[in-house]
Amino acid sequence: MQQLLFKASHFNEAMLQQWIVEVYQEYELIDYGGIIEKQTKSSVRINGIYYMKESCQFIKRNYT
Numbered sequence: 001m002q003q004l005l006f007k008a009s010h011f012n013e014a015m016l017q018q019w020i021v022e023v024y025q026e027y028e029l030i031d032y033g034g035i036i037e038k039q040t041k042s043s044v045r046i047n048g049i050y051y052m053k054e055s056c057q058f059i060k061r062n063y064t
Contacts, residue, residue: 003060011039011058020061023051033061 005011005021014021015036023031023046034047043050044058051058 002062005058005060006053008039008041011036011044014058014060015039021046022059022061024057024059025051025055027057030056 003010005014013019018035020033021036021044022029022033023044031046031049031051036044036046037048038045042054043052044056045051
């Protein structure tokens with residue numbers, strides 16, 4: 001089962017547990033996955049790239 005991250009607490013847990021997170025925009029995969037390096041109120045940084053929380057979906061990857 002995939003886990004959608006949308007609350008600050010979800011992103012914090014993902015950072016602490018070093019989950020691999022995929023990034024989607026309009027249901028299209030735009031980042032195959034990485035560990036969340038940083039989050040702000042409006043964005044998430046994965047692999048050195050900032051993604052806006054408002055326009056992207058973040059999903060915990062359950063496979064390696």
